[in-house]
Amino acid sequence: MADLDSPQKLSGVPRPPDGVGGGSCSEISTELIRSLTDLQELEAVYERLCGEEKVVERELDALLEQQNTIESKMVTLHRMGPNLQLIEGDAKQLAGMITFTCNLAENVSSKVRQLDLAKNRLYQAIQRADDILDLKFCMDGVQTALRNEDYEQAAAHIHRYLCLDKSVIELSRQGKEGSMIDANLKLLQEAEQRLKAIVTEKFAVATKEGDLPQVERFFKIFPLLGLHEEGLSKFSEYLCKQVASKAEENLLLVLGTDMSDRRAAVIFADTLTLLFEGIARIVETHQPIVETYYGPGRLYTLIKYLQVECDRQVEKVVDKFIKQRDYRQQFRHVQSNLMRNSTSEKIEPRELDPILTEVTLMNARSELYLRFLRKRISSDFEVGDSMASEEVKQEHQKCLDKLLNNCLLSCTMQELIGLYITMEEYFMRETVNKAVALDTYEKGQLTSSMVDDVFYIVKKCIGRALSSSSIDCLCAMINLATTELESDFRDVLCHKLRMGFPATTLQDIQRGVTSAVSIMHSSLQQGKFDTKGIESTDEAKLSFLVTLNNVEVCSENISTLKKTLESDCTKLFSQGIGGEQAQAKFDSCLSDLAAVSGKFRDLLQEGLTELNSTAIKPQVQPWINTFLSVSHNIEEEEFSDYEANDPWVQQFILNLEQQMAEFKAGLSPVIYDSLTSLMTSLVAVELEKVVLKSTFNRLGGLQFDKELRSLIAYLTTVTTWTIRDKFARLSQMATILNLERVTEILDYWGANSGPLTWRLTPAEVRQVLALRIDFRSEDIKRLRL
Amino acid sequence: MSMEDYDFLFKIVLIGNAGVGKTCLVRRFTQGLFPPGQGATIGVDFMIKTVEINGEKVKLQIWDTAGQERFRSITQSYYRSANALILTYDITCEESFRCLPEWLREIEQYASNKVITVLVGNKIDLAERREVSQQRAEEFSEAQDMYYLETSAKESDNVEKLFLDLACRLISEARQNTLVNNVSSPLPGEGKSISYLTCCNFN
Numbered sequence: 001m002a003d004l005d006s007p008q009k010l011s012g013v014p015r016p017p018d019g020v021g022g023g024s025c026s027e028i029s030t031e032l033i034r035s036l037t038d039l040q041e042l043e044a045v046y047e048r049l050c051g052e053e054k055v056v057e058r059e060l061d062a063l064l065e066q067q068n069t070i071e072s073k074m075v076t077l078h079r080m081g082p083n084l085q086l087i088e089g090d091a092k093q094l095a096g097m098i099t100f101t102c103n104l105a106e107n108v109s110s111k112v113r114q115l116d117l118a119k120n121r122l123y124q125a126i127q128r129a130d131d132i133l134d135l136k137f138c139m140d141g142v143q144t145a146l147r148n149e150d151y152e153q154a155a156a157h158i159h160r161y162l163c164l165d166k167s168v169i170e171l172s173r174q175g176k177e178g179s180m181i182d183a184n185l186k187l188l189q190e191a192e193q194r195l196k197a198i199v200t201e202k203f204a205v206a207t208k209e210g211d212l213p214q215v216e217r218f219f220k221i222f223p224l225l226g227l228h229e230e231g232l233s234k235f236s237e238y239l240c241k242q243v244a245s246k247a248e249e250n251l252l253l254v255l256g257t258d259m260s261d262r263r264a265a266v267i268f269a270d271t272l273t274l275l276f277e278g279i280a281r282i283v284e285t286h287q288p289i290v291e292t293y294y295g296p297g298r299l300y301t302l303i304k305y306l307q308v309e310c311d312r313q314v315e316k317v318v319d320k321f322i323k324q325r326d327y328r329q330q331f332r333h334v335q336s337n338l339m340r341n342s343t344s345e346k347i348e349p350r351e352l353d354p355i356l357t358e359v360t361l362m363n364a365r366s367e368l369y370l371r372f373l374r375k376r377i378s379s380d381f382e383v384g385d386s387m388a389s390e391e392v393k394q395e396h397q398k399c400l401d402k403l404l405n406n407c408l409l410s411c412t413m414q415e416l417i418g419l420y421i422t423m424e425e426y427f428m429r430e431t432v433n434k435a436v437a438l439d440t441y442e443k444g445q446l447t448s449s450m451v452d453d454v455f456y457i458v459k460k461c462i463g464r465a466l467s468s469s470s471i472d473c474l475c476a477m478i479n480l481a482t483t484e485l486e487s488d489f490r491d492v493l494c495h496k497l498r499m500g501f502p503a504t505t506l507q508d509i510q511r512g513v514t515s516a517v518s519i520m521h522s523s524l525q526q527g528k529f530d531t532k533g534i535e536s537t538d539e540a541k542l543s544f545l546v547t548l549n550n551v552e553v554c555s556e557n558i559s560t561l562k563k564t565l566e567s568d569c570t571k572l573f574s575q576g577i578g579g580e581q582a583q584a585k586f587d588s589c590l591s592d593l594a595a596v597s598g599k600f601r602d603l604l605q606e607g608l609t610e611l612n613s614t615a616i617k618p619q620v621q622p623w624i625n626t627f628l629s630v631s632h633n634i635e636e637e638e639f640s641d642y643e644a645n646d647p648w649v650q651q652f653i654l655n656l657e658q659q660m661a662e663f664k665a666g667l668s669p670v671i672y673d674s675l676t677s678l679m680t681s682l683v684a685v686e687l688e689k690v691v692l693k694s695t696f697n698r699l700g701g702l703q704f705d706k707e708l709r710s711l712i713a714y715l716t717t718v719t720t721w722t723i724r725d726k727f728a729r730l731s732q733m734a735t736i737l738n739l740e741r742v743t744e745i746l747d748y749w750g751a752n753s754g755p756l757t758w759r760l761t762p763a764e765v766r767q768v769l770a771l772r773i774d775f776r777s778e779d780i781k782r783l784r785l
Numbered sequence: 786m787s788m789e790d791y792d793f794l795f796k797i798v799l800i801g802n803a804g805v806g807k808t809c810l811v812r813r814f815t816q817g818l819f820p821p822g823q824g825a826t827i828g829v830d831f832m833i834k835t836v837e838i839n840g841e842k843v844k845l846q847i848w849d850t851a852g853q854e855r856f857r858s859i860t861q862s863y864y865r866s867a868n869a870l871i872l873t874y875d876i877t878c879e880e881s882f883r884c885l886p887e888w889l890r891e892i893e894q895y896a897s898n899k900v901i902t903v904l905v906g907n908k909i910d911l912a913e914r915r916e917v918s919q920q921r922a923e924e925f926s927e928a929q930d931m932y933y934l935e936t937s938a939k940e941s942d943n944v945e946k947l948f949l950d951l952a953c954r955l956i957s958e959a960r961q962n963t964l965v966n967n968v969s970s971p972l973p974g975e976g977k978s979i980s981y982l983t984c985c986n987f988n
Binding site for chain 1: 866
């Protein structure tokens, strides 16, 4: 009912006046009823009104039924009234009690607080009394200890004094015994100064005498006197002197080393190693003392001092190295050699070999040493900074980075490696050139010597860069190797392929001429790579095939090289060399190298296409053309004669076989396969051309079908992949040429084609049909394809 | 993000004297940071940022090189595979501007001849200490046929523009190249055409 009402309310239609109010509940208004004149309509409305009445009655009944339950609920509510009053009284009483208890508790706890305060004050008082007693005790103790030369004891007393709260001392002065404490303090301070002077002096003496136990003894006292910095600085001064004297000794030994000594070639790397090992040993031995007596986080300071001496010694060693090995001189020479059109005499790359190895070794040792320092300092900071804020930690990290990145050792090594890379590049380029120049081919081999040689060299150079442990150096060498292979070496092979595969003998004189011109042309351009010249066509042919094999092997070798390098470097990265970016840098450079493999593959394709079009096509074309001279318009007699004396296909197969045999012997299986694939495509295309130029009768068509089957059967034996697809058009042409009558084509066409997919267009089908001289052109025209 | 999740991949190498702000430019662009007190770069640093330009995902591989002389042989080895070079100098440092011809000689010697070079004058936030006028730099870049831009890594001025404009130019250049390659492709059918772009990976 309400549902019916609501739209009226919403739309704001006023309710009808009273008297007709009953209608307000019904969706049928009185006006509507009055306006009705048709009996049928009236009956319908009446029916609906009756229905509504029934609904209203049902609802009224339901409401009346509820009356009882509502009344009983009212009764219970009345009964609850008095209970509620009782509860209210109880609640008020409870609240009163709680307030009371609360006050009581407040009272009690305030007394406890007062007690606590009193206790704390008492403790402080005791503490101060203790401190004052300590102060006295310290003062007496210091005097005695000093007299007994028990410096440790004296320092312990001073330490105790220094640890006392300064405000306590200040307060003590203001007390009754002020003057006495003042005097005591003065004495203590004097003792402190005296002790400092004594320790410093004794330490100096011990250092001078190299008396390690004494040095360590006083080293331990410094921190007790609050002289951490001074202690570390003085102690490292002592250690530095030891490092220096040892290093000088070693350097003298180097200068006296016999050139025939086993380690003579890496003597400077060895000297650096000794220096680093010495310092590492010092750190190792003295770290526990520093940690125990100076606390964690102080190792950085000690190493900072030591590194200064290390830098000084490294400088000396490297200076000697540069002088004795003529390092800069060699570099300048290489640099001028690397310039294009350089006229100066070339350095023999082999002469650079030992020095390159030594430099990488020197760098590897330095990296190892720096890594050792980093690890030690980091873990020491970690312990010291366990409670420190993030900023302090970062500050410490920054200090560490600065120390290790900016030390002279790092800079010197970076400089040496910078020069090394240029020299290694020269070494690689020159040795590769040499391998190309000395390229030899041994009978029975598919490739010539230079491929293996070049990859051996590239691998060696990258391997040496890797042995330097410097990721940047390694990546640079990978980049340079990529350049060398991708441009210089690929150019060599490219030029060899450009010389072309000479066409044989009589067949194509014109071709021979162009080829000779191109050979001359390229040898003029290229100069050095073409020293051998082309002495005979046979040699030229061989050279071309060998080059194709070489290109393929290059492509494979690059992929292998990439994999090898990847596995070689996993070990390096697992040691965390070169920071978090190292792996990403390396991967990127390596993927550039790997991409060169694809470029060699492209070159191989280019060469094969060239071979196919210059060597195979000129040969195959005439053989196929002889098809035209064999009549395919034949009678029964000729057909059986053909059976006995094959007119074309067997000879063609024989020729193909002979020609491909030459390639099969000279090319790797993979390349040979690609070549036969190209060759079969060529045969299919060319054969199609001549077939379209011939004419056939029924038996001629049958003959062609036989010929094609033999040819396909032969070609299937020489290729590893299916050739059916390439010959699909020809096979379909043979089918057409074999038909009894024109309309028979409809048995194979359109809906009847079955599994056969036609490769010929309807126009081509008509064209082929027209080759049959016994088919009437009207019939062909009439065909509905 | 998977390895192949991009339409274009370009290598950009930043070069220029030490201390002109190469690392800061890269950091600003890739991480939105300006780390004060940046130490000198050692060797080369490597960052990757993928941006979207006209609905295409462009992966920029940015190589930030050390400016110091002793790293030159390392940094030079990256020139050849670079699609673009950002040659940077410091507008408050005459010396860094005067070295530009030397850098151009290096580019000539080591980079691919298809490389796009952009000249960038950095640190325009220090305008009061400017030593190289904009006009001079513009004249120089025009003479060398280079695109020129002034930036501030600190204030983030023109940094996005620098890299995004460069990416746009690289895309259009790459498109042109594939077009040319396809037209002059020597091998119809068998084999794919040889891409002369050294590192562009299409698809």
